[in-house]
Amino acid sequence: MSITDIRDGLEANLETISGLRGYSEIPENPSIPAAVVTLDTIEYDQSFQKGLVLYNFSVTVIVGRFNSRSAQQNLNDYADNTGSNSIKTAIESDKSLGGSAFDVRVTSMTGISNIDLNDGNNYIGMDFSVTCYAN
Secondary structure (H helix, E strand, C coil), X not given: CCXXXXXXXXXXXXXXXXXXEEECCCCCCCCCCEEEXXXXXXXXXXXXXXXXXXXXXXXXXXXXXXXXXHHHHHHHHHHCCCCCCCHHHHHCCCCCCCCCCCEEEEEEEEEEEEEECXXXXXXXXXXXXXXXXXX
């Protein structure tokens, strides 16, 4: 189970949401709406014989221009606990991430904020905390 495989699994699960583009690596110029997976921390040796490692990721969802009312409404759909556009439901749809993890959980959504992609526009987005259990 590699970090690359876990990130690819997260991207694949995110792309089950119609119209959302997932990125397992930080893109230079993302297509919006986008979900970008970044590795935050790794907690090694969670069980004997290196049997469990916790990988903590952030998934940043970017939906549109900051002043767009529809973009803000889209964030509500992505933040829902369930539904066809729910980030939590999509990420947890294949808990093994294509065989690269034992389990995956979306633990929180942490705020809506302005995102600058250095293209002259301000976008609106939010971050989700994701924990993957693997070895």
